[in-house]
Amino acid sequence: MxxxxxxxxxxATLPEPVLRQAQQExxxxxxxGASIVELSxxxxxxxxxxxxxxxxxxxxxxxxxxxAVLFLSGGATMLQALLPLNFAAPGQAAxxxxxxxxxKTAIKQARPCVAANIAASSxxxxxxxxxxxxxxxxxxGAAYVHITANETIHGVEFREVPDVGxxxxxxxxxxxxxxxxxDISRFGVVYGGAQKNLxxxxxxxxxxxxxxxxxxxxxxxxxLDYRAHAAKESMLNxxxxxxxxxxxxxxxxxxxxxxxxxxxxxxxxxxxxxYAAIDGSDGYYRNEVSPAVRSRMNVPFxxxxxxxxxxxxxxxxxxxxxxxxxxxxLGGMRASIYNAMPEAGVQALVDFMGDFRTRxx
Amino acid sequence: MxxxxxxxxxxATLPEPVLRQAQQExxxxxxxGASIVELSxxxxxxxxxxxxxxxxxxxxxxxxxxxAVLFLSGGATMLQALLPLNFAAPGQAAxxxxxxxxxKTAIKQARPCVAANIAASSxxxxxxxxxxxxxxxxxxGAAYVHITANETIHGVEFREVPDVGxxxxxxxxxxxxxxxxxDISRFGVVYGGAQKNLxxxxxxxxxxxxxxxxxxxxxxxxxLDYRAHAAKESMLNxxxxxxxxxxxxxxxxxxxxxxxxxxxxxxxxxxxxxYAAIDGSDGYYRNEVSPAVRSRMNVPFxxxxxxxxxxxxxxxxxxxxxxxxxxxxLGGMRASIYNAMPEAGVQALVDFMGDFRTRxx
Numbered sequence: 001m002x003x004x005x006x007x008x009x010x011x012a013t014l015p016e017p018v019l020r021q022a023q024q025e026x027x028x029x030x031x032x033g034a035s036i037v038e039l040s041x042x043x044x045x046x047x048x049x050x051x052x053x054x055x056x057x058x059x060x061x062x063x064x065x066x067x068a069v070l071f072l073s074g075g076a077t078m079l080q081a082l083l084p085l086n087f088a089a090p091g092q093a094a095x096x097x098x099x100x101x102x103x104k105t106a107i108k109q110a111r112p113c114v115a116a117n118i119a120a121s122s123x124x125x126x127x128x129x130x131x132x133x134x135x136x137x138x139x140x141g142a143a144y145v146h147i148t149a150n151e152t153i154h155g156v157e158f159r160e161v162p163d164v165g166x167x168x169x170x171x172x173x174x175x176x177x178x179x180x181x182x183d184i185s186r187f188g189v190v191y192g193g194a195q196k197n198l199x200x201x202x203x204x205x206x207x208x209x210x211x212x213x214x215x216x217x218x219x220x221x222x223x224l225d226y227r228a229h230a231a232k233e234s235m236l237n238x239x240x241x242x243x244x245x246x247x248x249x250x251x252x253x254x255x256x257x258x259x260x261x262x263x264x265x266x267x268x269x270x271x272x273x274x275y276a277a278i279d280g281s282d283g284y285y286r287n288e289v290s291p292a293v294r295s296r297m298n299v300p301f302x303x304x305x306x307x308x309x310x311x312x313x314x315x316x317x318x319x320x321x322x323x324x325x326x327x328x329x330l331g332g333m334r335a336s337i338y339n340a341m342p343e344a345g346v347q348a349l350v351d352f353m354g355d356f357r358t359r360x361x
Numbered sequence: 362m363x364x365x366x367x368x369x370x371x372x373a374t375l376p377e378p379v380l381r382q383a384q385q386e387x388x389x390x391x392x393x394g395a396s397i398v399e400l401s402x403x404x405x406x407x408x409x410x411x412x413x414x415x416x417x418x419x420x421x422x423x424x425x426x427x428x429a430v431l432f433l434s435g436g437a438t439m440l441q442a443l444l445p446l447n448f449a450a451p452g453q454a455a456x457x458x459x460x461x462x463x464x465k466t467a468i469k470q471a472r473p474c475v476a477a478n479i480a481a482s483s484x485x486x487x488x489x490x491x492x493x494x495x496x497x498x499x500x501x502g503a504a505y506v507h508i509t510a511n512e513t514i515h516g517v518e519f520r521e522v523p524d525v526g527x528x529x530x531x532x533x534x535x536x537x538x539x540x541x542x543x544d545i546s547r548f549g550v551v552y553g554g555a556q557k558n559l560x561x562x563x564x565x566x567x568x569x570x571x572x573x574x575x576x577x578x579x580x581x582x583x584x585l586d587y588r589a590h591a592a593k594e595s596m597l598n599x600x601x602x603x604x605x606x607x608x609x610x611x612x613x614x615x616x617x618x619x620x621x622x623x624x625x626x627x628x629x630x631x632x633x634x635x636y637a638a639i640d641g642s643d644g645y646y647r648n649e650v651s652p653a654v655r656s657r658m659n660v661p662f663x664x665x666x667x668x669x670x671x672x673x674x675x676x677x678x679x680x681x682x683x684x685x686x687x688x689x690x691l692g693g694m695r696a697s698i699y700n701a702m703p704e705a706g707v708q709a710l711v712d713f714m715g716d717f718r719t720r721x722x
Contacts, residue, residue, distance in 0.1 A: 243604070
């Protein structure tokens, strides 16, 4: 096949112009005599690439100047392990709002180093809704409150930034960063893996309010220390340079396309079209998430008869639609429709779902 | 310019056939409808790439079956921080042999979590030699003994595996893995960043004797736990898939070229030619490392007059030779001549050094 519409949840589809540029520059970057993947991270070429990526990300996300931007190895899971080490004192409490699989992971990674309090959970309802803010049981003296802004597997999303008073709000934005305008100043830390909505796999980002870097945290190696990374502009050691470069190309592409305001419009149209196809199928397809908190990025859905799943996936692939298999935790299907998924891709999926129903209904 | 000979210490030159294949497959991998960088790490395509890379690395390095092979995010510095967390009890001693900059980094990362004992050091002599084995002061009951097999900056290299009795020997092989045959069974852990001699930046490897994974270590998040990574075959979370893929292509290339025995011969010839050019220059160029422990991979050298450094670097670049600037810790020049550096590249450097001396002598 040629390039398909790829609904994978992450690693995920990238803009074709970004891949074409990376392809063109694979053997030599801008007359440097070598590929960017071969050049020293301390040389002028990569320093330029790195600085431009940060500047463009600051523009794209309107990041205030009192926030540091870190580009780090590892994914969101690694960042989750580092949050208490960097921002909580030994034995201090931290509040976690549990709204799906990734919220659970965040708690699991934090537990060895913090008194992780589950301030609220929607697990009893199968993570089909978000815990109402007025039922959250926040701790006195918590180091931070942690939320998962968008749950990639369960397909639920905070549509408003919750008010947690003066305690810093930390949020995993792996799957929804840059999908719409966001007021970063409402957060202490916004972090995530890049491989869903911000670029390639193999690099993560952390946007940290600088005053929080003054917290002592807990004994830890320098390489696990955000302050040390910030002081060295994410070049404390050799960073994942190629991944950083591809992230930069992706961010530049987003700016060229019109920025987060434009992607918010496209994403709203894409999500509306797909949910309408599901909701309008007379139960042939179903999404079980409470409509008010449905994710605009990740749309899990089920066929009315799981015996049809295999045929659905096979015929979808034949129609040029891949990456639709649901996460093993839920089964069924999932369509991830990040910024790099064009509206035509969603329309092709909607059309296919209609055709499939007609043929197998 | 077109592609130059790139002597960068890491990220470093990659085999051109590897880059060409990555270029060709950038928009679509083997009919999958997407680039490998866009495909799920849990899908059949990437699982095949990952398994093949491990199998090929096991073949290339003759890794015994009682060793786990981990592919991890972050570089050697991150692995250094994880060694005591995984393999030392709280308060236990670990012995470190200090032979250069990277040995220092290893100790620095370990210190917060282990009683790091400097068993021997060549710092007083400017790291121009290795501490003689019979002068090492090993601790009773040490969790492990750590060495840096090859010091990328100072250009010294262990030419024999030191005998440390029954204590597991841990070694940072970032810059010399796969450069010659190695008896892995002499080590507890062999680890490193891939970006010098094993492939691209953005991924690291750890070859761990499986019985050591039974050690309790210290409280740590799951993502910092080697046992958890081993149990999930390095897919505990989303791994740096593209980097893993490029590592696999590089390892396959090494096998196709004749494996480590062949690279040992080439590397010996390359190092001999370059050191001969330095030693035979009547002091115009000099390398200060004790000849018996000179690195075959990283050759630091100085011009007799540092005022010529700028001209040397500029004229080298004009001659298609890049990445020769020495590390800021030492100044001068450094030529890294890893497996992917062809003998013709070293010959071109040797020729240039002779020409430069003639013109500026």
